[in-house]
Amino acid sequence: MLLLSVIRRRIRILVSLSRFAAATRSMSSGSTQRMFQLRVDPLTGNSEWVVIEEEEGEGEEEHGHPPFKNNNNNKSLLLLGTTSYLDMLNDSPRNRAFRQAIDNTLISPSHVLDIGAGTGLLSMMAARAMGSAASTCGDSKQGGMVTACESYLPMVKLMKKVLRLNGMEKAVHVINKRSDELNVGVDVSSRADVLVSEILDSELLGEGLIPTLQHAHDMLLVENPVTIPYRATTYGQLVECTFLWRLHDLHSNEAHASDGLRLVPTGFDNILDSHGETELSIRAINNGQVHAVISWWILQMDREGTIFYSTAPRWISMPTNKSDEDWCDHWKQCVWFVPGQGIPIYKDREVHLCAVHDETRISYNINTHSRIDAMMYNFEGGDFQLELSPERIAIYGDGEWRSFMSTVIRNTLKGRVDPLCVVADDSVFLTLLVAHLSQTSKVISLFPGLQGKGVQYIEAVADANGISMDRIQVLEKKRTLSSMLDTHQKKVDLLIGEPFYSGTEGMLPWQKLRFWKEKTMLGSLLSEAALIVPCKGILKACAMSLPDLWNSRRCLDKIEGFDHSVVNTTLGACGEIPAHEDGPCIPYFIWQSGKYKKLSDVFTIMEFDFSKPISPSSGRNQVEFVESGMCHGFALWIDWLMDSDNSMLLSTGPDKRHWKQGVKLLAKPVAVVIPGSSSLSECCHAVIEASFDPSNGELLVRHVFS
Incomplete structure (x- = not known):
């Protein structure tokens, strides 16, 4: 470089916005709070609003779990466990900077507003700085007062636990609303003198910081308020x-x-x-x-x-x-x-x-x-815009990858006359490639994510590639084929995919097994000699040393003097947690995880055979370490076998920078030594097993060291 x-x-900017506001809706009735949470089924792409009810005043469960009343609890916890809350709270320089600024600024009682309060850390810092004299009903001119605004209901519940654990529940007034829904005289007694907030993204402005703070200055704060932070x-x-x-x-x-x-x-x-x-x-x-x-x-x-x-x-x-x-x-x-x-x-x-x-x-x-x-x-052409992630652009521009896929499709088409090919995913490349390599082929593209944008794109570039749109059909009105009426009474000869589904780049690798689900649903429309590409998915893994990533997600204890241990399980922490409370797999680019090192050879856990209907799958393997070091977890990914001869394999492992892997962090790092070492106190073997549930697309991973 x-x-x-x-x-x-x-560039001076003062901004803030509550997290998750766009993904949830909440309401209250009497003593019951309800949250409508958007949930996407990774194997179908279907989304639905799930109602999660929570009784105010209900008893707390152990290990920091909110007492949700229905069976969607695990889904809610899984969402929280893959957010950035944990690594943000583990950022000691950030926490220290806020604490120092708050301590130096709040030297007299004030009315403090915390927008996007999260676990309430900044609110507690403010209350403590004012001598813990905050009151939920006091006059800011006579005594300190802290108002914490947080729109995400599960996080509000966690905040209340943290406040209670630290004896601060009476020092902070918690409001479960967006900041632009607050009204002075209704939700808060007066305008605030001080604003503390930290709702920023990597680009600074991406979470709607400017309009939110503009609203706060116009409607919620006094003239010339104190703001922490002061400028960006x-x-x-x-x-x-x-x-x-x-x-x-x-x-x-x-x-x-x-x-x-x-x-x-x-x-x-x-x-x-x-x-x-x-x-x-x-x-x-x-x-x-x-x-x-x-x-x-x-x-x-x-x-x-x-x-x-x-x-x-x-x-x-x-x-x-x-x-x-x-x-x-x-x-x-x-x-x-x-x-x-x-x-x-x-x-x-x-x-x-x-x-x-x-x-x-x-x-x-x-x-x-x-x-x-x-x-x-x-990136756009004509009067439409097709958005692709940077990693997808790099893949589509990679000559080696394109040559590989061209060889696969050319071999698949060999000897076939007037083949009907269905592109099951959002691959615009494969759609054009099939039509380019076979002048007699008919291509039906499902484009479940791109939909209309995919249609517009194909129409725009087909002529430039010498391809007639008479040979390409896109099911714009629905996401899959339902009968042979959609195929003009012809059986499907080829079902192909990269697999790539637009909008799911941040998901776990095995959630691309949606391709297997699609194949199963289309089973009755496939000819007896139909070829499936890829024909198998192979779950691979490797033991890893990941000290930076592990530390960023380690268990929380005292943060600038405030106990946060009650949130560890819910946020998917690793470290001192109960043995039965295993953290979630998180999607991650291994090469972006700070320091890392492979400690074992790559090994196979199980295979997914796409020639058969989707079904529960499981597998296990022994891990043989080839490098000594501290094992912090396992990287998991899927290699795609493109042909039945086992000669064309596409890997998405840690050496491939354009695909995310799944990372399963250990509750506690394990010191490992290579076989033959004289050490008797460290591990040299491990067993890892996994099971796949086709009803929800989840993969459960377990491990044992010996």
Whole structure:
């Protein structure tokens, strides 16, 4: 990576928003609270609002579980266990910065409003700083008062437990609403003098920070309130990085592909207007090609500018209370890609950059000549927009992957006359590839996630690839085939997928077994000689040393003096938890997990045979360690066997950066040694087993060390 220059220009933003507000709806009636939570079945893609009821005043269950009244409890806990709450609460520099700023600022009784309160940590800090004199009904002019606003019902329940555990339940007034639903004189007795909040994302603005805090300043706060944090400053750096560029420039990367297909034909570009800009002139320190702007932000916690918190990469030296050894997962640096082919730049020459922000995002524009207009860029062609993740763009532009898939489909089509092929997933590449390789084929694409956008895209690029739309049909009105009326009375010869389902990139690897579910549902429409591609899924695993990731999700104890142990099980912590309370598998890019090392060879746990109907599956294997070290868990993924000859295998393991793996962290790290070691006190073997439930798409993983 070639580093060119650092942008040092401040953008002052005061923002906040309660978490999960878009994914839940809540209401209350008498002593009963109800939450409507959106749940998606990973094997069907169907979503439904699930009602979760909770009785106020009900007795608490052990290990921090909220006493939900129905059987959806596990689903709710699973959702909380895969959020960023745990690693955020394990971020000691963050917690320390807020505590120092609150202690230094709240030196007299005030009315404090905490928006997006989470577990109530900042609220408790505020109450303690005012001498624990807060009252839920006191006048802020006479005594301290803390109001905690949190919209997500399960988190409200956890907050109440944390407050009770720390003897602070009477010091903090908890309101289960969005901040823009609060009314002075109804929900709170008066406007607040002080705002404490931390509801930011990696880009700073992505959670609706500006409109939420604008509402707070207009409706909930006094004039000239104290705010913690006080200001946010964004920084950036121009970089040349071929790896990042592959996540963006599909047009250039596919130009070298041998298959002749063009997913981004000439003329497909896009421009959207934006507003709010800052212009900069930047001097380059090296020759190179500007591929992207990476950005991060720093919080100035107090008005005086003595306390800071930074999300900068480790090579940047800026005022902050973080050390080089601190690692956290919940905030990462952001990447903005330079449109087109990138920009060549020369040492000591100036680059003109325009930084643009609207209410929810920050963008940039660059050139090397003169003043430029502010614009934001997205991938679109014609009058529609097709959104693909950076990893999917990199996969589609990877010549090796395209050659592999071309070989698979070419072998599958060999000897078939007028084949009917069904693309079961959202692969626009396979749709075009089949039509390209077989001039007599008929292709039906289900596009369960892309739907209408997939139709528009195929129509837009088919002609550029010399393909007639008479040979491609997309079921735009429904997600699957229901009868032979949909196939024009013809049996399906080929059922294929990558598998890739749009919008599920953040899910666990085995949730792509939706392909198996689709195949089972289409069983009656398949010909006797139909080929299924892929024909098998193979669950693979590897023992890993993952110290940074494990520490970011370890059990909570005292956070700046406040006991949080009651939330550990619900948030899926690892560490000192009951043996029967196993944490969830989390989807993660292993290569982004800080320090990591493989401790065992890759091994198979079980196989999923797509030639048979979907069914419960289980398997086990012994883990043989080949490296000594501290084992923090297992990485799990699926390798896709594309042909019955076992010759074409597509891996999505840790060595492949464009796919997420599933990570099963151990409750306690285990020191392991390689076989033959003289040590008798450390483990050298382990057994891991897993079972797959087709009714909900969940994979249960167990392990035993010996």
